[in-house]
Amino acid sequence: MPERVTLKDVAARAGVSYQTVSKVINGNGSVSPETEAQIWKAIEELGYRVNVTARGLRKSATGLIGYTWAPNPPDRGNPILDQFLTSVVGAAEAHGYHLMLFPHPPVIEQVDVYKQLMRSGRVDGFIVASTNYDDPRIRLLIDEAFPFAAFGRSNPEWDFPFVDVDGCAGIRMATEHLIEQGHRAIALLAWPDHSRVGADRMEGYYAAMQQAGLDVDPAWVHRSESSFQAGYTAVQRWLQLSAERRPTAVVALDDTLAIGAMRAAMDAGLRVGPDFGVTGFDDAPGVQYLSPPLTSLRQPLQQVAQRLVAMLIERIHGREPEPKQVILPPRLIVRASSVRGER
């Protein structure tokens, strides 16, 4: 418990009124160079730091940003959370803000939590991740006109600032890449249909197939929650199809599904890459070490973080961010799992 040093202490030492010290610190009001120097000296000597609580009370601002996301179950984890949080905090600190954490499933019952946080002045604004259709958090924040920015989209008719990664373009790139490798029968490991992100990504697959003039056999599309097992069994079943219907490659909406797919193909005696192409999404740390290394799509997390924070701060200051909606492309990292190599 370091002893409290206040404006008054600094003022006493510098021989001025404490309000004058405040003026120097905040750089408004006019103060002569000599007394200003005196005051800075006193601040230095006493190790004074402005009390953010008091300042917050006066200005009714906290300098805090709430970050909400839906935690994954322990057996899945979130491989990119570390990097993303670090990026967000970095961006926030560059603007003088700090980050508070709210890892709660985005269900309607949790909405009270946010209402409470808003009313109690806990945070100046929110960054909302793990968004989905009809997201109750977004609905609430819009209704209360509380500053926020979302990582991800929600209902198209809702008007709010967001940054998203173009999952459609990403999956399209992956699909086109497999087509380029000579694949014609390409299957899709997708998510359940309540997922906003999943729907977006799927679209990229259909677009690429259509553009290439390839028909999609309905049996080639499998939808389930993301898990290794789901990817594995889906591919197992696909490999039992007749030769002319059997897929030779799989586009997966995330890395976990892709890894399951890889394993199933290998267990069936296929060489992943040469015989059977697989791509993932997220470029989780470690997928480059799989055997073969997994082709995947990398999200520009740092950019996402910076834009999100910048947008949110605009909103906090009562301004309209411009542009209000940002969609950034992911980058396809091609590795051996999707490359035919010598033929």
Place this chain on the structure above:
Amino acid sequence: MPERVTLKDVAARAGVSYQTVSKVINGNGSVSPETEAQIWKAIEELGYRVNVTARGLRKSATGLIGYTWAPNPPDRGNPILDQFLTSVVGAAEAHGYHLMLFPHPPVIEQVDVYKQLMRSGRVDGFIVASTNYDDPRIRLLIDEAFPFAAFGRSNPEWDFPFVDVDGCAGIRMATEHLIEQGHRAIALLAWPDHSRVGADRMEGYYAAMQQAGLDVDPAWVHRSESSFQAGYTAVQRWLQLSAERRPTAVVALDDTLAIGAMRAAMDAGLRVGPDFGVTGFDDAPGVQYLSPPLTSLRQPLQQVAQRLVAMLIERIHGREPEPKQVILPPRLIVRASSVRGER
């Protein structure tokens, strides 16, 4: 921006003084049941929430806990961060606290950040992760007598509250397990010698070997930063040793090294499990999906989080946590990578 509702508004509606409302909310002072009911009703109707900034100013407490850790580089990530943060926040919220994030490398230059945070009253206390010998953050917090609790140990002569996972016991269990499987020549993939955690874990290896009467060939111990590549090349070199010196199993201090080791063994034509045993540490999500699934040590993260928060809050309230130092055992999750199976 929801319109501000203050104590005075509630008081006006309930027909009492605003201080009385405060009494009701905080449950001290005596108020008749009828007026109390009136007041609660008014609170409900107006949707009043106490302004935490004002309360914080008055009580000089923020209800905020700072969480510091060293982020990993993007290609490594931190697979258990999601679960751990969720656990910590859960524990903190159960006590009415929230979590603020400080992902900064624990270097001396960063110490100013913490000094500033302490002096400006940003947080009531810190949880310090990624600890190491001579950790400047811990040194500073001890010197300033600021409340904190550490996830991990530091210099033994420093007296401060911490929770740690018993890496020594964990690696010992792993080593003993391999010995039980019939291995005699067991190698160790360790970290550089400046790592506190690494030193602790290594000890478990030596202890188990000695206990079993097995000599450790100095060539069996390889130390480096954690990476897939390091694990891979180390095993490659080991496999080139003469038959009587060649290890038949590897204990790795983390999963990444273990995965590298597995891959090297497989690329050398060995079957991981039957021919060559491998164990990791952390039980990262996904390692159960490797082929073969990786034996690893799982940390009791939820317990760690709960004890850390409980300890810290004791300190914040000026009490001495009891016990002050907690060491929890990890759990060995045995999977195929370390099991000989049919022989």
Place this chain on the structure above:
DNA sequence: TGATAGAAGGCGAACGTTCGCCCGAACGTT
């Protein structure tokens, strides 16, 4: 019946800032 204790609740002050207003001195202008 009068003293007394306890319950109910009002009131002033303080936490550490920021903000706007005011005043005096110095200076320049007509």
Place this chain on the structure above:
DNA sequence: AACGTTCGGGCGAACGTTCGCCTTCTATCA
């Protein structure tokens, strides 16, 4: 010589609480 302007800096007030003290009222008891 009188007046307006500008600069430097002081001062009161307010942000929304909590805390301790004080007053009033009612019930209790000797």
